[in-house]
Amino acid sequence: MNQPSIYGLTLDQLVAWLAERGHKKSRAHQVWEWLYRKRVGDFAGMTDVNADCVALLDEHFVIRTQTEHLRQESADGTIKFLFRLRDGNLIETVLMRHKYGLSVCVTTQVGCNIGCSFCASGLIAKSRDLSAGEIAEQIMNVQRHLDQAGQDEKVSHVVVMGIGEPFDNFANLMDFLQVIADHKGLAIGPRHITVSTSGLADKIRAFADTQLPVNLAVSLHAPNNELRTRIMKINRAIPIEKLMPAIDYYLEKTKRRITLEYILLRDVNDRVEHAMELAELIADRRKLATVNLIPYNPVDEHSQYQRSEQAAIMAFYDTLKKQGINVSVRLEHGADIDAACGQLRSKQMNRPEAASPTA
Numbered sequence: 617m618n619q620p621s622i623y624g625l626t627l628d629q630l631v632a633w634l635a636e637r638g639h640k641k642s643r644a645h646q647v648w649e650w651l652y653r654k655r656v657g658d659f660a661g662m663t664d665v666n667a668d669c670v671a672l673l674d675e676h677f678v679i680r681t682q683t684e685h686l687r688q689e690s691a692d693g694t695i696k697f698l699f700r701l702r703d704g705n706l707i708e709t710v711l712m713r714h715k716y717g718l719s720v721c722v723t724t725q726v727g728c729n730i731g732c733s734f735c736a737s738g739l740i741a742k743s744r745d746l747s748a749g750e751i752a753e754q755i756m757n758v759q760r761h762l763d764q765a766g767q768d769e770k771v772s773h774v775v776v777m778g779i780g781e782p783f784d785n786f787a788n789l790m791d792f793l794q795v796i797a798d799h800k801g802l803a804i805g806p807r808h809i810t811v812s813t814s815g816l817a818d819k820i821r822a823f824a825d826t827q828l829p830v831n832l833a834v835s836l837h838a839p840n841n842e843l844r845t846r847i848m849k850i851n852r853a854i855p856i857e858k859l860m861p862a863i864d865y866y867l868e869k870t871k872r873r874i875t876l877e878y879i880l881l882r883d884v885n886d887r888v889e890h891a892m893e894l895a896e897l898i899a900d901r902r903k904l905a906t907v908n909l910i911p912y913n914p915v916d917e918h919s920q921y922q923r924s925e926q927a928a929i930m931a932f933y934d935t936l937k938k939q940g941i942n943v944s945v946r947l948e949h950g951a952d953i954d955a956a957c958g959q960l961r962s963k964q965m966n967r968p969e970a971a972s973p974t975a
């Protein structure tokens with residue numbers, strides 16, 4: 617059972633794959649509808665699809681490669697899922713409820729090599745990239761969970777901010793984005809999708825060149841190299857003087873807005889002088905940039921970091937505002953569960969019976 621997930625194929629790829637085997641385009645569309653609109657659990661369930669086509673698909677692909685290992689539900693409706701992959705690895709996916717809809721945060725890699733010093737995910741080095749199908753399947757799993765609840769709810773937004781650096785898995789990310797945005801399938805509008813990067817400058821440029829109207833968020837987290845290197849070791853390889861020109865290239869090329877993520881760590885990067893320095897750094901981009909302040913969620917694994925005082929958060933916010941910078945403070949989701957990215961997985965991976973791959 618090592619066939620790839622069928623969710624990794626874009627509609628064009630499915631049409632081409634079936635055409636090479638003598639099946640019409642309309643059949644590919646029929647299969648597509650079964651996958652994404654009727655959300656069938658196995659190929660045999662595609663009851664009105666030609667039997668030869670069903671057998672062919674069954675021989676070469678699988679619909680489900682993941683099983684639910686654990687689920688935590690928060691009082692605010694946030695649900696954190698741990699899915700087990702076929703190779704035994706665990707990945708995290710989170711469903712969040714907002715006023716504007718339901719968003720799912722997906723994982724793109726098993727572990728992460730970027731090594732942000734505040735992040736529970738970064739504690740476990742990357743062992744492999746997820747395929748486009750494995751990323752898309754997370755959304756299908758969550759959508760099936762919603763289907764079963766019977767409230768007629770639909771995933772409307774996707775954030776690629778889970779475990780991993782999405783731009784370090786660029787080709788699979790691009791296929792994934794095409795799959796979920798396809799208007800005949802899940803039809804998640806590109807403007808409802810946000811990809812978050814730690815700041816891989818070359819890939820920011822490549823992403824701009826694709827002209828995909830998907831939102832981009834860049835993790836800045838500090839206004840100068842000394843502090844940013846302390847928080848994110850990737851800054852050694854890609855310092856601010858390399859990152860900012862890539863951001864400028866993106867803004868110029870796409871004319872789209874960008875979000876700059878800034879995690880607030882008490883007495884590390886949350887002082888008014890840091891806000892002033894940040895305002896100066898991004899002053900020329902202020903029309904197209906929004907700073908998203910993220911109050912830190914303490915995790916056991918990183919006891920050196922604490923959450924900023926509320927007064928410090930507000931002082932930081934007010935300073936940016938006064939400098940004419942667009943700024944928001946991220947609302948918390950799932951504060952009563954293992955809310956920080958990678959926290960649930962990290963805890964589970966530390967349990968010997970959960971950590972050992974099964975295949």
Ligand code: SF4
Nearest residue numbers: 728730732735738780
């Ligand atoms: S914050 Fe994102 S990029 Fe940084 S270590 Fe964690 S998962 Fe990787």
